[in-house]
Amino acid sequence: MKVVKFGGSSLADGPQFEKVIQIIAADSARQVIVTSAPGKREKSDTKVTDLLIKYAKLTLMQKNATEIVQTIFNRYLSIATYFNLPEAELIPIKEALVNLPHRDYPSTDYLMAAFKAHGERLNARLMALILTHLGINARFIDPSEAGIRVTDEPNNASVEPSTYAYLAALSYGNEKLVFPGFFGFTDAGQIATFSRGGSDITGAILARGLNADLYENFTDVDAICAADPRIVNNPLEITRMTYREMRELSYAGFSVFHDEAIIPAIEAQIPINVKNTNHPNLPGTLIVPESQFEPIRTITGVASSNRFAALYLHRYLLNKEVGFTLKLLQILYKYDVSYEHMPSGIDDLTIIFDKSQLDEQTIQAMLHDIQETLQPDQLNWIDDYAIIMVVGEGMRNQIGVIEQIIAPLAENKIGVHMINQGASRISIMLGTRQADSKAAVKQIYNQFFVNEPISIS
Missing domain, CATH: 3.40.1160.10 (Acetylglutamate kinase-like)
Incomplete structure (x- = not known):
């Protein structure tokens, strides 16, 4: 049935x-x-x-x-x-x-x-x-x-x-x-x-x-495409994909x-x-x-979304301060704001938000509380932020995929603000400026679908 x-x-x-x-x-x-x-x-x-x-x-x-x-x-x-x-x-x-x-x-x-x-x-x-x-x-x-x-x-x-x-x-x-x-x-x-x-x-x-x-x-x-047809001309149609590939790509804009x-x-x-x-x-x-999928390409699709914003916070010895992240999350909780991702270094931290849940008043109040409570050396709100998802079950067994993704972006002077690979190893998330997102998608698509032949595992 x-x-x-x-x-x-x-x-x-x-x-x-x-x-x-x-x-x-x-x-x-x-x-x-x-x-x-x-x-x-x-x-x-x-x-x-x-x-x-x-x-x-x-x-x-x-x-x-x-x-x-x-x-x-x-x-x-x-x-x-x-x-x-x-x-x-x-x-x-x-x-x-x-x-x-x-x-x-x-x-x-x-x-x-x-x-x-x-x-x-x-x-x-x-x-x-x-x-x-x-x-x-x-x-x-x-x-x-x-x-x-x-x-x-x-x-x-x-x-x-x-x-x-x-x-x-x-x-x-x-x-x-x-x-x-x-x-x-x-x-x-x-x-x-x-x-x-x-x-x-x-x-x-x-x-x-x-x-x-x-x-x-x-x-x-006719089918789900490997990239948005509004960005890439006549992108390849995906004949078969996994649930989790669909979920990852939908998150970043597959409609x-x-x-x-x-x-x-x-x-x-x-x-x-x-x-x-x-x-x-x-x-x-x-x-x-x-269990019913055997990849024939390294990646299955690439998608982008401009619905994001980011908060960048820098403070020396941030990694040594017990409870720093807890205090930050308590402020987000106070304003009923959830975050999407939180990549960090030893002295800095970026929080990525879905902008649909935020208005200007909430942003300003939240930034004020963060400044007063955590006293960061630098605090910036980045409204010009896009997320690009590169997704494929074929990435799990491939070496050097991140390099393949970054190389054409660097050649075309497209800056990458954040890289995050999920534990499943089937998705890589990039943060870029919104103005660069379409060009990034085109370059990544060309790298894996135009320049790369089909590979049978």
Whole structure:
């Protein structure tokens, strides 16, 4: 049995729905379907989720939302009309939209989560209606019915372990089960959404809970590439990679998966196949456990992200002072700030942060406390910081990989501010200036994919 997830661009309109239905019908093993909300039909279009957010804001301001409700409903109606599905069949969808403001919500955050989740919820209901209309035995399964339980965090929920026991008890025969992605229910019965990549998370949860043989994730790319196509022209497509390679690359900017989205599938050791809805016969990228992978290249991919900032601290004999790092971490704790990495020397230390959790006021207050408490000789905030991840299972058995990475950067006068190799030896992290990150990615890609021949281990 396969769990199959389709992204928003795959479900944006009637013709895209038709492609999805052909994919579902082409393989009887594709028995569990996960839907996203309808995405953009063209660049100037608005995603249904964004329309629902606007609807929620109008509701909170107690303004008339009749027009936005009709706009949202028309997105579903146009898809139904494409398949000659009578509008009367969509009455439950219209009623669900109209009734959203009249439910009880513990907070505005829960209201927003419920509104956003209905993009997926209504699309899954519509998919089941259309499949049934076309003579395909299908059933809509709401997360409340399936027992998808999540933590009490309305817009950043995590799956509760009890979910897997509920899913294991779910019975189905030859019918297709259609699930909405992106959300689950708290113990109090409230809708709570996952973080970004939420439908991917639902797919991975279902793959684990239903013990799938394969989790297929259909999107709008033919495969995962060894580098960002916006940086490198026509980069090599990755046909096979490991879970941990995917996680490392996602962390540094690979956009196919949010780096935490596939953890449930990883925990169950279920292979994941990333494929293109528009070219479903292409092999895509298969993501597998390490035991099922034999590297043919030194590295599998290189990725970069500019979402980071760094704090540089210098103090003589820093390494001799007991409790220095503890005091520093206590200040971060005071401001509810987590750090990503902390490379250090005998007299200096750099802390790397994800800038999304920081604002200017927090930065200044934190720097003030560090200066007052630790009295460093030098303290600098570096906002111009990028991280580059060079990842590959093939690095584990190779000597001199760091030299191969650094040499072309030095030749092109690209400064490296930090180097960190993980204990697994499958990833090397570099810190550079943001202005140098794209050039660094190009040079590293050329070194390992243009200049290096394929090597069979």
